[in-house]
Amino acid sequence: MSNKIDNEVLSASPNKSMQRVQASLARRYAKERRFRRMGISAVITGLLFLSLLFGSIISNGYTAFWQTYIQIEVHFDAEMLDPQGQRSPEALSAANYGGLVKRSLRQMFPQVKKRSDKRKLYHLVSSGAAFQLREMVMNNPQLIGSTALIWVAADDDVDMLMKGHINRHKPEADRRMKDQQISWVDELLQQGRIEQRFNTTFFTAGDSREPELAGIRGAVMGSIFTLLITLALSLPIGVAAALYLEEFAPTNRLTDLIEVNINNLAAVPSIVFGLLGLAVFIGFFGMPRSVPIVGGLVLTLMTLPTIIIASRAALKSVPPSIREAALGIGASRMQTVFHHVLPQALPGMLTGTIIGMAQALGETAPLLMIGMVAFIVDIPGNVMDPSTALPVQIYLWADSPERAFAERTSAAIMVLLAFLITMNTLAVLLRKKFERRW
Amino acid sequence: MFEPAIITHLVIAELPGALRELPSDQLNLLVNNIKNLVFGNIVSGEINPAMQDAADHYQHLHTISRAAQTVVALSLAILCTLLAWRSIHKEQRARNSVERIIMLFLIASSSIAVFTTIGIILSVLFEAIRFFQAVPLTDFMFGLKWSPQMAIREDQVGSSGAFGAVPLFAGTMLISFIAMLVAAPIGLMSAIYLSEYASKRVRNIAKPLLEILAGVPTVVYGFFAALVVAPLIRDSGTLLGLDVASESALTAGLVMGVMIIPFISSLSDDVINAVPQAMRDGSYGLGATRSETIRLVIIPAALPGIVSGMLLGISRAIGETMIVVMAAGLSANLSANPLQAVTTVTVQIVTLLVGDQEFDSPKTLAAFALGLMLFITTLILNVIALHVVRKYREQYE
Numbered sequence: 001m002s003n004k005i006d007n008e009v010l011s012a013s014p015n016k017s018m019q020r021v022q023a024s025l026a027r028r029y030a031k032e033r034r035f036r037r038m039g040i041s042a043v044i045t046g047l048l049f050l051s052l053l054f055g056s057i058i059s060n061g062y063t064a065f066w067q068t069y070i071q072i073e074v075h076f077d078a079e080m081l082d083p084q085g086q087r088s089p090e091a092l093s094a095a096n097y098g099g100l101v102k103r104s105l106r107q108m109f110p111q112v113k114k115r116s117d118k119r120k121l122y123h124l125v126s127s128g129a130a131f132q133l134r135e136m137v138m139n140n141p142q143l144i145g146s147t148a149l150i151w152v153a154a155d156d157d158v159d160m161l162m163k164g165h166i167n168r169h170k171p172e173a174d175r176r177m178k179d180q181q182i183s184w185v186d187e188l189l190q191q192g193r194i195e196q197r198f199n200t201t202f203f204t205a206g207d208s209r210e211p212e213l214a215g216i217r218g219a220v221m222g223s224i225f226t227l228l229i230t231l232a233l234s235l236p237i238g239v240a241a242a243l244y245l246e247e248f249a250p251t252n253r254l255t256d257l258i259e260v261n262i263n264n265l266a267a268v269p270s271i272v273f274g275l276l277g278l279a280v281f282i283g284f285f286g287m288p289r290s291v292p293i294v295g296g297l298v299l300t301l302m303t304l305p306t307i308i309i310a311s312r313a314a315l316k317s318v319p320p321s322i323r324e325a326a327l328g329i330g331a332s333r334m335q336t337v338f339h340h341v342l343p344q345a346l347p348g349m350l351t352g353t354i355i356g357m358a359q360a361l362g363e364t365a366p367l368l369m370i371g372m373v374a375f376i377v378d379i380p381g382n383v384m385d386p387s388t389a390l391p392v393q394i395y396l397w398a399d400s401p402e403r404a405f406a407e408r409t410s411a412a413i414m415v416l417l418a419f420l421i422t423m424n425t426l427a428v429l430l431r432k433k434f435e436r437r438w
Numbered sequence: 439m440f441e442p443a444i445i446t447h448l449v450i451a452e453l454p455g456a457l458r459e460l461p462s463d464q465l466n467l468l469v470n471n472i473k474n475l476v477f478g479n480i481v482s483g484e485i486n487p488a489m490q491d492a493a494d495h496y497q498h499l500h501t502i503s504r505a506a507q508t509v510v511a512l513s514l515a516i517l518c519t520l521l522a523w524r525s526i527h528k529e530q531r532a533r534n535s536v537e538r539i540i541m542l543f544l545i546a547s548s549s550i551a552v553f554t555t556i557g558i559i560l561s562v563l564f565e566a567i568r569f570f571q572a573v574p575l576t577d578f579m580f581g582l583k584w585s586p587q588m589a590i591r592e593d594q595v596g597s598s599g600a601f602g603a604v605p606l607f608a609g610t611m612l613i614s615f616i617a618m619l620v621a622a623p624i625g626l627m628s629a630i631y632l633s634e635y636a637s638k639r640v641r642n643i644a645k646p647l648l649e650i651l652a653g654v655p656t657v658v659y660g661f662f663a664a665l666v667v668a669p670l671i672r673d674s675g676t677l678l679g680l681d682v683a684s685e686s687a688l689t690a691g692l693v694m695g696v697m698i699i700p701f702i703s704s705l706s707d708d709v710i711n712a713v714p715q716a717m718r719d720g721s722y723g724l725g726a727t728r729s730e731t732i733r734l735v736i737i738p739a740a741l742p743g744i745v746s747g748m749l750l751g752i753s754r755a756i757g758e759t760m761i762v763v764m765a766a767g768l769s770a771n772l773s774a775n776p777l778q779a780v781t782t783v784t785v786q787i788v789t790l791l792v793g794d795q796e797f798d799s800p801k802t803l804a805a806f807a808l809g810l811m812l813f814i815t816t817l818i819l820n821v822i823a824l825h826v827v828r829k830y831r832e833q834y835e
Binding site for chain 2: 021045057
């Protein structure tokens with residue numbers, strides 16, 4: 001409202017000014033409604049983005065929890081596997097299992113004669129089928145000579161076709177699956193030799209170039225090791241720092257500097273922590289690349305500010321009367337803090353720690369800097385084994401061109417989000433349970 | 439801990455002179471071979487007597503070091519026991535010294551934060567200074583061309599090694615600007631609605647839901663941008679007859695904006711709630727409507743806090759990495775067109791440092807120079823924002 005109106009309102013008679021107010025009222029109410037609608041639409045837009053994000057990831061990824069399997073009839077030919085008949089593990093492990101798979105496919109489709117057609121036929125089953133057969137024979141050499149019906153993982157293209165991600169009506173040249181292959185798949189389907197099952201490989205295998213053989217176990221283990229290091233370092237250090245700053249530190253410029261510094265560190269981009277880790281831990285101390293221990297150290301530095309800030313808030317909420325009572329009956333300051341203040345503040349500190357850990361779990365950029373992006377098939381067994389982490393695995397798979405990897409990326413994201421939601425729910429429950437009003 | 443380094447050094451000192459004069463990379467190879475010989479691994483190349491000697495020497499030193507370690511550990515243990523034994527007597531105030539030690543631990547822990555900052559500054563600064571010795575600072579700050587491929591051979595084509603960072607800064611600004619264009623109005627308006635208008639039930643549901651957006655890892659946003667938003671924008675651009683790059687600045691900016699919405703809304707929410715109720719009541723008493731109260735009383739009163747929230751949001755956007763790595767481009771275009779692909783500082787840091795690298799090529803060092811710029815920019819924004827927030831809190835307390 002401008003001054004002009006105010007002056008006129010003041011100088012005019014009460015009656016006249018009431019009229020003015022009445023006249024402007026409709027306009028002002030309309031404005032009010034508009035403003036309100038803007039607010040509602042802002043909230044709805046935000047929620048819309050949220051549902052779009054979750055909707056697209058879930059609709060993309062839920063199929064990855066199923067995998068197509070093909071039943072083949074395998075004759076474990078003694079001639080092919082172990083011509084010398086020694087049954088020694090070396091001979092059995094080096095035998096040509098791929099050839100077995102190919103032969104059973106040829107027997108299933110005897111009409112296929114041309115070399116190029118045969119090659120297309122072999123592409124129906126995953127290259128992992130040979131490893132599956134080898135493992136079976138290695139575990140049970142008596143299988144040799146017998147014939148068995150075995151379910152093996154289908155190739156990712158067959159899998160995509162079964163899940164409807166490959167459009168059959170597109171021209172053949174634009175499709176990864178050719179007409180001939182589709183007709184074989186249909187034939188197998190009629191014989192009941194194709195089935196979709198729960199995809200256990202996804203949870204038990206490490207990374208792989210073949211989507212149907214790739215799993216998140218290696219990445220999950222890498223994340224767990226990294227987080228263990230982070231937790232073991234950042235919880236005690238963070239709590240100790242908060243205790244000092246809140247309970248013991250004299251108020252002077254130095255303490256002030258530390259405080260400003262911590263608040264600033266909390267807002268430093270995470271990639272800068274990655275640069276620090278690269279220059280200091282790998283460049284200066286000569287630690288190996290791609291190992292969870294370096295990742296854990298970097299993430300510790302990154303989550304420390306979060307934990308310190310949360311822990312200080314928890315300490316602040318403990319009333320001074322508790323400290324005074326303890327000091328009054330002769331406890332030292334250290335005893336007061338450790339026996340009386342810390343136990344009261346601990347739930348709040350743990351909540352902050354869990355939130356910090358959730359942040360660390362989702363962090364990718366600093367791990368890229370310290371080389372945790374390698375293609376690693378083996379599942380890491382300790383903190384010194386090269387590994388990736390779950391978010392980095394998502395980044396790696398998101399770069400892969402295969403359609404099947406897009407599906408698996410979404411599924412890995414769902415697993416990651418499930419972890420994060422569990423952790424955050426835990427934090428909320430903890431806060432609810434131990435929250436105390438003094 | 440330092441055992442291998444010391445032993446390696448001793449072994450090198452014992453090597454025949456000719457071998458010692460080798461350039462450092464070949465020497466490293468040789469040392470590796472010697473170590474492989476010691477531990478019975480596969481040795482590359484053939485074994486000559488000098489290497490065999492060195493390996494024997496290594497093994498000898500290794501045995502000595504083991505024995506020395508045992509002796510040192512044992513004597514330390516005995517010494518400590520003796521010390522402890524001697525200090526136990528009636529006048530000893532054990533608690534005081536224990537408490538002093540705990541205190542030292544607490545102080546050390548709280549100074550880690552300071553050391554982290556110093557570590558960041560030193561590590562980034564040192565590498566950046568080495569970079570600026572190779573590439574003049576003015577070229578970096580004002581150069582318009584960015585193509586960090588260094589020529590390995592003199593006559594190589596297409597590797598100019600130009601390190602003009604202006605296109606990167608411009609790209610970062612463009613994407614951050616788009617992000618703030620999305621996040622600022624939506625974040626602020628939803629904060630206003632939720633704190634001033636919404637009923638308690640709506641607030642209790644909508645606020646945590648919006649905050650989920652803040653907990654989603656950035657790599658998920660990156661995937662979302664590349665998989666869903668980029669094709670959407672490209673297709674709608676084609677419908678309108680526009681030529682949209684598949685890695686357009688618009689995609690990255692839009693998704694980054696979504697990421698920042700909860701950040702801005704929760705910071706604004708805090709400052710709006712900190713405005714004393716008396717100011718609202720005064721405004722209502724004068725006959726103002728709710729929106730007038732908000733626009734003319736609450737927002738001006740909360741403005742410093744809101745502005746610093748925006749500054750923190752901008753600093754977030756500038757430092758954000760995964761979204762732009764996955765959704766923005768790699769080629770450094772100097773363009774203000776949001777439909778074109780631009781690249782950012784963080785994208786370049788990642789592309790320069792991921793993969794094989796050597797620590798002394800300008801290409802790798804450039805990443806640290808960019809990191810330094812990033813750190814300084816975000817630090818300035820953060821310091822201003824946090825200072826304003828602090829001042830503002832004191833004002834109303």
